Amino acid sequence: MVAPLVLGGILTRHGASGPVSLRISEVEAYSGLGDDPGSHAHRGETPRNRVMFGPAAHLYTYFTYGMHTCANIVCLPEGVAGGLLLRGGEIVQGEPFVRERRGDAPFRDLARGPARLANAMGIPLGDGGADVLSGQYSLRLRVDPIVDVGRSARTGVSGAGGTDDYPWRFFIPGDPTVSPYRRHVPKKRATGAG
Template identity: 45%
Template sequence: MADEGRRDRCLAAHEAPPVPPEGPVTTRLPRRSFARSATEVAPELLGHILARRLPDGVVLRARIVETEAYDQNDPASHAYRGRTPRVRVMFGPPGHLYVYFTYGMHHCMNVVTGPVGTASAVLLRAAQPLEGMERMSIRRRTDRVRDLCRGPARLAQAFDVDRSLDGADLVRGSEIWIERGPGASAASIRRGPRVGIRVGTDLPWRFWIDGPWVSVSRPAAVLSPR
């Protein structure tokens, strides 16, 4: 976990006027991209770029290749039992980051989706590193590029994401955001059951693009075009 001084600086940054990242803010996904159900947003995030500005100004980028959807009526969701201090961000406006701490050692990051009060989110499970890989390697303590962002905990560690970024604005903030990328065609997207959960295992709410950057290999179906 970050020390208290760092936490205070990060929280203050959430409230400060946004500092434009490299390139105009218009290259980011707009708020409306997140203001829909998690099951709609999760596959559409594939192929877009997760970007993170570190405190020293270094920018990390990776192409999102795996996501999972969760909503309030889902028994696997943290919000299933209602609003608590831990999940308050999930009930807030879409386009913010929900970060949780698990197993006493790992952080995972989610994108809040849907209208205010609906408590839905998309877990970012894996990404293909594009920029800042040297810094990711230092944080992950590995030189294997394939393993830098393959899995939700590894992705958060590589991007230096902890609870101090819980609630960060992905649309207007200066620390972390999602940029428009090439996206992914429906034919290239696979879907299947989520992993690492004990309930809601029948729901095909995990979405991914086949390749070496995905966290796990499981049976899949091609996403049907809407």
């Protein structure tokens, strides 16, 4: 299980305005192996999730709800789809640069939630496929992996992927930057439709 190694790790991005470092406190695992209905790779390789099938330690970004960007770290070898969705973390460096984008949000909310996190780090959609270990990114894992990590069903995942059958959400217990668990909410479309 790789997730506990990433928890507590420091992800740094050297953006245009300055370096921003994040201590990862919450992730969700997504796999293309077996039946993982919640994974973007579930339907097989597409141009979209292509990077998930690539080598580990690369960035997989995706766009959702027409306005949000989320970031994953590919964590399985080339040819095997697997990624860790960065769901929450604490800004440990470059808070002023983060606030340029996130505004006056409470400190704990700066990178609380996948879309906020990507926004806080300033990760553009185009950074998908970027190496996390070189270039403008760097990832420092914990030397002593956190043993007592929290674990639960994944948040906001529709269908069977969001049930306890896939308890692949990992977080640091008690960390304030861990997003609250929220069950999947069915999307309702136009008004009056019924």
